[in-house]
Amino acid sequence: QKEVEQNSGPLSVPEGAIASLNCTYSDRGSQSFFWYRQYSGKSPELIMSIYSNGDKEDGRFTAQLNKASQYVSLLIRDSQPSDSATYLCALVGNAGNMLTFGGGTRLMVKP
Amino acid sequence: SQTIHQWPATLVQPVGSPLSLECTVEGTSNPNLYWYRQAAGRGLQLLFYSVGIGQISSEVPQNLSASRPQDRQFILSSKKLLLSDSGFYLCAWSTGGNSPLHFGNGTRLTVT
Numbered sequence: 001q002k003e004v005e006q007n008s009g010p011l012s013v014p015e016g017a018i019a020s021l022n023c024t025y026s027d028r029g030s031q032s033f034f035w036y037r038q039y040s041g042k043s044p045e046l047i048m049s050i051y052s053n054g055d056k057e058d059g060r061f062t063a064q065l066n067k068a069s070q071y072v073s074l075l076i077r078d079s080q081p082s083d084s085a086t087y088l089c090a091l092v093g094n095a096g097n098m099l100t101f102g103g104g105t106r107l108m109v110k111p
Numbered sequence: 112s113q114t115i116h117q118w119p120a121t122l123v124q125p126v127g128s129p130l131s132l133e134c135t136v137e138g139t140s141n142p143n144l145y146w147y148r149q150a151a152g153r154g155l156q157l158l159f160y161s162v163g164i165g166q167i168s169s170e171v172p173q174n175l176s177a178s179r180p181q182d183r184q185f186i187l188s189s190k191k192l193l194l195s196d197s198g199f200y201l202c203a204w205s206t207g208g209n210s211p212l213h214f215g216n217g218t219r220l221t222v223t
Contacts, residue, residue, distance in 0.1 A: 032210075041219075042216075042217070043215060044155070044201075044214050046213065049211055051209070088154075088155070090212075101154060101155045
């Protein structure tokens with residue numbers, strides 16, 4: 001089992017819809033969770049950090065963390081074509097100090 | 112604020128030639144530094160990380176090496192490039208612990 005799992009996609013949503021991206025992880029002691037956005041040919045950009053159970057909202061983005069079920073998700077409201085990118089889930093495991101990345105989910109927002 | 116500089120942006124090198132990619136971070140002291148590689152359409156592969164000057168940890172055996180001659184400078188090198196070394200090379204920094212990584216703009220390396 002991979003440490004951080006994401007569906008590779010592509011996840012296709014119409015413009016204006018809610019895009020839901022999910023990530024599961026195996027290390028129950030994981031402490032910090034991050035979402036990165038990577039446009040084609042560009043480097044990953046940090047868009048959300050979440051450290052405790054529950055929801056964290058930032059503009060159109062909401063990160064949700066459920067440590068008991070070992071999943072973290074990213075919701076993008078009012079999706080725009082400019083949101084089309086690969087979204088990477090990452091976490092710091094129980095050992096600390098190192099990020100582990102998932103393989104990413106490719107999101108396509110169709111006008 | 113902190114910034115990370117990585118160069119060159121693109122590089123085309125023949126097989127067997129040497130490689131030197133440089134990365135510098137500004138606005139922070141004693142950062143953790145990382146080199147990742149991303150093959151086309153693939154995920155991030157951690158190559159090296161460093162928690163201090165002269166301290167390098169290698170995650171995968173290969174013909175690449177890394178050095179950290181100064182606190183905020185991280186260099187990725189190879190003596191002889193292979194075709195399989197082609198990819199997108201990313202430098203990143205963090206403050207360690209539970210903090211996120213921040214990536215440079217990357218270098219796209221094509222070995223011909």
